[in-house]
Amino acid sequence: MNDATAVDRYASHFVRPVDAVIADLESYAQLLRKWQAVQNLVSRETLNQVWTRHFADSLQLLSLLRDGDSSFMDLGSGGGFPALPLAIALKGGPQRFLLVEPNGRKASFLRTVARELGLAVTVLAQRSDEIDSRETPAPDIITSRALAAMPLLCEWMEPFFVSKTRALLHKGREYVEELAESGAHWHHDVVMVPSNTDPGGVILEITNLRRISVR
Numbered sequence: 001m002n003d004a005t006a007v008d009r010y011a012s013h014f015v016r017p018v019d020a021v022i023a024d025l026e027s028y029a030q031l032l033r034k035w036q037a038v039q040n041l042v043s044r045e046t047l048n049q050v051w052t053r054h055f056a057d058s059l060q061l062l063s064l065l066r067d068g069d070s071s072f073m074d075l076g077s078g079g080g081f082p083a084l085p086l087a088i089a090l091k092g093g094p095q096r097f098l099l100v101e102p103n104g105r106k107a108s109f110l111r112t113v114a115r116e117l118g119l120a121v122t123v124l125a126q127r128s129d130e131i132d133s134r135e136t137p138a139p140d141i142i143t144s145r146a147l148a149a150m151p152l153l154c155e156w157m158e159p160f161f162v163s164k165t166r167a168l169l170h171k172g173r174e175y176v177e178e179l180a181e182s183g184a185h186w187h188h189d190v191v192m193v194p195s196n197t198d199p200g201g202v203i204l205e206i207t208n209l210r211r212i213s214v215r
């Protein structure tokens with residue numbers, strides 16, 4: 001399936017009429033195809049399945065959001081997943097998105113999409129571990145897809161975690177081993193939500209992240 005029906009099931013979470021959201025997603029898909037030639041934004045085999053492999057995969061996070069979730073931080077945004085489809089779906093609402101992507105050309109692409117579609121998005125062209133957490137307000141939600149395994153992700157997320165923060169992380173079927181590894185050094189409360197798009201994969205909801213202190 002490579003069309004807008006792939007995202008229909010999330011329409012009840014959209015802030016604007018479905019047609020307006022679909023039109024913005026279509027514009028985003030066109031920009032992706034245009035920029036793909038200069039910068040590998042998504043793997044070549046998924047470029048023809050943008051609606052299922054990228055848009056629907058990103059939008060599944062909508063059903064895990066709560067009233068009051070308004071500040072988002074996405075680590076390793078690449079071509080914009082999952083953050084940009086969420087920013088498009090929630091455009092017109094109070095939500096604000098901070099996208100972290102150290103690759104300069106990918107960061108330019110993300111800024112272009114945000115500007116052309118009028119999204120509430122700020123792009124930081126830095127590595128996650130380079131951001132000064134004292135100058136970055138702790139977000140309500142941290143997202144990340146295909147950036148790093150759990151031990152490293154915990155390291156990178158921890159400076160931005162406060163009691164309200166939840167991470168919603170796309171993970172493939174290797175999440176069990178990853179959690180066993182991160183659990184040796186990190187305390188985290190974990191809820192595993194089966195992925196709607198990746199058989200065997202999950203969305204990991206992480207709360208109360210803190211390093212286990214060694215005495």
Ligand SMILES: C[S@@+](CC[C@H](N)C(=O)[O-])C[C@H]1O[C@@H](n2cnc3c(N)ncnc32)[C@H](O)[C@@H]1O
Nearest residue numbers: 076077078079081101102103127128145146147
């Ligand atoms: C495999 S891509 C995933 C992109 C996107 N999240 C997706 O799922 O399509 C990983 C991205 O993380 C970026 N990256 C690599 N190291 C990073 C770091 N330390 N902090 C933030 N982003 C990083 C890369 O430039 C790349 O765009």
